[in-house]
Amino acid sequence: MLPQRLLVVSATIGEGHNATARAVEERARQLWPGCKIHRVDTLAEMGRWVGPGFRWIYRVNVDTTPWLYDFFYRSLWRHRWFAASSCRAVGVWSGRRLAPIIKEYRPDLVVSTYPLGTAGLDWIRRRGGLDVPVAAIISDFAPHPFWVYPEVDLHYVASEPSLRAMYRARPDARGAVGAPPVVSAFRPAVKTEARRRCGLPEHRLVVLISCGSLGFGSVERAVAAGLAAGPEVCVVVACGRNEALRARLVARAKLMAHSPAQRLVPLGWTSEMPALTAAADVVVTNAGGATALEAVACGRAVLMFEPIAGHGKANAELMAQAGLATLCAGPAELVTALRGLAAQPARLAHAEQRALTHIGALDLKAEIAALPGLPRHHGARPLSAPDAFFALAATPTVAQQLGAILLLDSDLIAGSAGGDLIAGSAGGGQCPARSPEQLASDLAGRITDRVPALPMLCRQLDLRPGRRPRWLPVDDIDPGAHLRARTVGAAHGVPASAALREFFGAPVPLDRPPWQLEVVQDADTGRTMVLAKMHHSLGDGLAVTATLLGLLSDREEPRAFSDASHATVSHPGSSHVGSSRFGHRFATSWRARAVHAGRVFRGLVSLATAGSAPPGGPVGPSSPARDYAMVELPAVAVRATAREHGVGTTALLLALAGETLHRIDPAGTAVGDRLRAMVPRTTHALRRASGDDHDGDHRGNTWYRGNHTAALALDLPVGPMPLSWRVVAVADALTRLERADQPVAAQAVVDALGRLPAPLHATLVRSIYRRRFFNLITSVLPGPRKSHYVRGARVVSVFPVLPLAEGVGLAIGFLTWGDMIGVGVSTDTGLLPGASQFADTLRRAFDDLVTDASGAQKRHQTAQETTQE
CATH class of the missing domain: 3.30.559.10 (Chloramphenicol acetyltransferase-like domain)
Known part of the structure; x- marks a missing residue:
């Protein structure tokens, strides 16, 4: 769908961000002639004094206190808390001012070219607003933490090193390398034609010195180095709005009027920058922002001379890494570089070709055209x-x-x-x-x-x-x-x-x-x-x-998942409506909380009285060696046998695990007749992917994700006893634990741990989830009863593979799949060798149980017939 209203978020602090905004607007008008385009100046919206104040601070920092700007820039990278708090503060500030504009304008696409504006958009996004595509186009080669935000759908950066820096700043952001965001007038052109248009000598090395609209930095030092490079060099200086600089250079040019060739051309603010850039052999700059991007777009060699503090130094470094600029730390390096380019045309051609190769596969118009279709991107979320x-x-x-x-x-x-x-x-x-x-x-x-x-x-x-x-x-x-x-x-x-x-x-x-x-x-x-x-x-x-x-599965077709939250909407005048119902809900919620608290307390008592795990079983120092085995049980027979014993399927399967442990180690289990099994129990109804098997939720999403289980600490009887007795004993133990609310308490403990400071949380988790509190892990999982196919092949069975825990050497998983129950056995061979032996023994135990149940049924029928006779 074509956008009808485009909002461009920029700012006037120099002209770099507005230059990028103009490039976006130009391509948008070409692509969508009927689209309304509105540009907002973030600094102007943040307060009447903010724009002038920020521009003054920027000039003073660069010209007078560069050390302070360097310190601020380094701190953004070195101290994550500083970057996060700074971004959060400006995000709230600018976001609150941008929100009313967005609400009134109702854009269907938002593009930001200014970092503080992007921060505000991220803040709005985090609060559930702005459900249209949002993109940021970064007009520096070096993205820093102030530039990159996780809730923005896409950041366009200048190069592959820039993309790496972006991910270093925000690993959860989304980015791509984009074309230089400049107006289409900046493009490769024939130098001689551009020089005729600008009145520049056609057969000299033309060096364009451009240090942004404010013209600050070591401009005059760069001019001196350019003139010192040789008489064949013509130095063109774009002074921007720095009239004092232009006046000094004009005076210097007059002193050189006796020179037989045009050596120094100082210019003020000009609209001919595309032609001047095309006319140049070399562009000398010091910030690496819009000027550098324009030079690359024209396929020109770039020399970064004495980069300004902060982002200027970072831009120079990444441009050099990308092969798009040469760093000249001082006048001597600049003189050497210019003389080398003048003396060796092949070097100049090679530098130009690198720039042309970089832009060759990139198309800003195509990138802008793709923005309305951007998928929603979400930043990092805590587990x-x-x-x-x-x-x-x-x-x-x-x-x-x-x-x-x-x-x-x-x-x-x-x-x-x-x-x-x-x-x-x-x-x-x-x-x-x-x-x-x-x-x-x-x-x-x-x-x-x-x-x-x-x-x-x-x-x-x-x-x-x-x-x-x-x-x-x-x-x-x-x-x-x-x-x-x-x-x-x-x-x-x-x-x-x-x-x-x-x-x-x-x-x-x-x-x-x-x-x-x-x-x-x-x-x-x-x-x-x-x-x-x-x-x-x-x-x-x-x-x-x-x-x-x-x-x-061939039968499944996943719907697109949405994390969009459904905020409660308050309507004017509705606060007094239904107050009695609110009171009823308030009382009900407190009663429910009191009941839940009672259940948690009861469960905690049960867990505490259970104490540590009994000695024995497949426990000890963990080794990295693993073994896995699988076996199938007929689901119909399992359910029928469970009914014969008057127990649930879970109890019967857990009893089989206990019987198997006894048969493998009859002597050991005769001494320690119980082992603690950690039994995960789901706290959520299974939401299947198939609409045939389960209805979706209110948003049409039927996906089940995350961990929704709590554990029972089941003392599994493994000592010598008839198998049928073991089944009944396990069923009784499960019932007691469920009534004692152990799952509710276990879930409450896990939730409480999650609220602790991160280091303490990690320490306690590792101290709990180990052999001290259980000897083995076993889980019984439901599954689909309908058949599923993978590229036409029926899935006959599925066998779960459960993880172990530190010091615990056995995990058994049961999963119902159609007419079979798949059993997966995982072992630490240093603690329990022979997973296949365990699986085979479990199958034999089940066969014996079925035989016993069948024999008991026949004996019961015979007794009934005898009584009737």
């Missing part, structure tokens, strides 16, 4: 307390990451080469046989299409010692950084079990969104699996399941 818990619980030895193994129908994947058609696809038709690499290629396209609508997959962890963990938004996801494919088996030298250990045993990289996928085909069995792992701070098992469905 919620449950998410932060798992970010802080990770240790160098024990990574906190959840995983899943998706087992695909091998008949739909394997096949002859050449893409033979195989029956049985989701639609009942046919789908081509694919290699793992082909399937991964298909999934890469799905990642590109769907990840932007899946919030869990578009954020990166920002973990810094002593600070609260934050989410950094990531706008561009590279599928190659998150997905790979491989074939394993005896012929390939890597068994499937080793592939599982390699994938799940390695921590997810934290230099990108912390999730990875791997397509694995086992040549020995013909099975194809999709392995997935995500950092636990992204979400719990339910969130991982829902997100994987949204990403991979």
